[in-house]
Amino acid sequence: MHVVTGGAYNGKKVWVKETYSSQLTDKSLWFNCYEETCPIHFSFDRSHFMIVIEGIEEALRHFLKREETGSAKEFFHLYVEPLLAWEKADDKRQCVLIGTDITKGLVPMDKEERKWRDETGRLLQLCVSEATDVTIVWFGLAQTIKGGKS
Amino acid sequence: MLTFLCGGVRSGKSSYGESLAVKKKRDEGRLIYIATAVKTDEEMEERIAHHQHKRALEADWHTLERPYHLLSLIHEIAPTDVxxxxCLTTWLSNEMFFQSSEKVQTAAVKERMMKTIDQLNRHCSELFIISNDLFHEPVAEEESVRQYVQLLGEIHQYIVKKAHVAIQMEHGVPIYWKGR
Structure with missing residues (x-):
């Protein structure tokens, strides 16, 4: 699993599209969590070789809205672990998680926003600890802070 | 030559950038400071005075104040000048919100600012652009703020692509993403 993070509007999506251009075929799946119909349960099958989740923090936000007592840990267990298992079953499979780092600003006034921000920090830590590669994108430039085979 | 510096508030980006700029000054050229901030209140005035005082101590800076339409400064700049x-953030907010209450034409603002940056860069010996990092928190729901953050991010990406040197300032420590 490759985690790609960085600030908002820093060019993360474009970087993933360029880096994985040869693998982003009709055998790949791209989930955009910023769309109104944000998917939380990512459905896929064995015919796919590549899965990209764009905006994992947004999927978490929707999950927390639905599950009042929910946590990053629970989200990770329910929705990220199946992706890891899917990836592990075949060497050719690759999962990329794109997450906006929303953890460095002012403490939000709103309680729900505050929880979402905290849980996003936790979720990114969980994802990063299981990831083989971790890349930070800074206005289009990339720095890989973990792994880096590709 | 284009150098881009970006960091949080009070990260030391202006001071570090200024020290780099002073080193690049040529004997026959000047150090030109384009101030985009508008004096809106006392606190802002103090900030401006603080920066002016510091610059006066360090080198002979020539200040040009212009909140927007920076292209009009071109004829005041010589090819030997630094x-x-x-900074870019105040310039963008002036371009977007200062001039009129009409609906902001984001594409036009972006186009105009990118063109101005190119022209300024071509016209002087060294161009330094300072900006703020405000991309690491939840993006505001309010449409004009969201547009502002998106536009700033896109302009940053454009500048970083063109820059010879791109620096992220972290608490006074420069991290070089590009060049040296």
């Missing part, structure tokens, strides 16, 4: 633009 130009220091501080």
């Amino acid at each position: 130009v220091f633009l501080d």
Whole structure:
């Protein structure tokens, strides 16, 4: 699993599209969590070789809205672990998680926003600890802070 | 030559950038400081005075004040000058919100600012652009704020692509993403 993070509007999506251009075929799946119909349960099958989740923090936000007592840990267990298992079953499979780092600003006034921000920090830590590669994108430039085979 | 510096508030980006700019000054050229901030209240005035005082101590800076339409400064700049633009965030907010209450034409603002950056860069010996990092928190729901953050991010990406040197300032420590 490759985690790609960085600030908002820093060019993360474009970087993933360029880096994985040869693998982003009709055998790949791209989930955009910023769309109104944000998917939380990512459905896929064995015919796919590549899965990209764009905006994992947004999927978490929707999950927390639905599950009042929910946590990053629970989200990770329910929705990220199946992706890891899917990836592990075949060497050719690759999962990329794109997450906006929303953890460095002012403490939000709103309680729900505050929880979402905290849980996003936790979720990114969980994802990063299981990831083989971790890349930070800074206005289009990339720095890989973990792994880096590709 | 284009140098881009970006960091949080009070990260030392202006001071570090200024020290780089002073080193690049040529005997026959000047150090030009483009100030985009508008004096809106006392606190802002103090900030401006603080920066002016510091610059006066360090070197002979020539200040040009212009909140927007920076292209009109071109004829005041010589090819041997070092130009220091501080900062992109206030310039963008002036371009977007200062001039009129009409609906902001984001594409036009972006186009105009990118063109101005190119022209300034071509016109002087060294251009320094300072900006703020405000991309690491939840993006505001309010449409004009969201547009502002998106536009700033896109302009940053454009500048970083063109820059010879791109620096992220972290608590006074420069991290070089590009060049040296």
